[in-house]
Amino acid sequence: MEIYDRGWRLKALRKKRGLSQKAVADRLGVDRAAISAYERNIATPRIDVLENLALLYRTSVDYILGMEHRAALYIDDLSESQQExxxxxVETLRREFLKEES
Incomplete structure (x- = not known):
């Protein structure tokens, strides 16, 4: 079973690297209490902190957030008409598949 608990993942990644909460906090320029709060899901890291955690732990932000297996379709480079x-x-497919599952 996959674990999608952000705090659990952050703690596991930190321990895998053999780092203390204080060491991580010092490297990221935040308080140790902030690292503890992230690991207990009491606080959510700012995007810059999340990026730095991913770099420090040699993983992706997607992994930390539990989204590494989610499919994404980027259509920003298409014209507005193509995007529509x-x-x-996609909406038609969703409706059709939902009918089949009912």
């Missing part, structure tokens, strides 16, 4: 066509196709 893709959205329409």
């Amino acid at each position: 066509t893709v959205r329409s196709i």
Whole structure:
């Protein structure tokens, strides 16, 4: 079973690297209490801290967030008309698959 608990993942990554919360905090320029709060899911790291955690732990932000297996379709480089066509196709497929599952 996959674990999608951000705090659990952060703690596991830190321990895998053999680092203390204080060492991580010092490297990232935050308080040790912040690292503890991230690992206990009491606080959410700012995006810059999240990026630095990923670099420090040699992983991806997607992994930390539990999104590494989620499919993504980037359509930003398509024209507005093409993007709308893709959205329409996806919506049609969703409706059809939901009917089949019912």
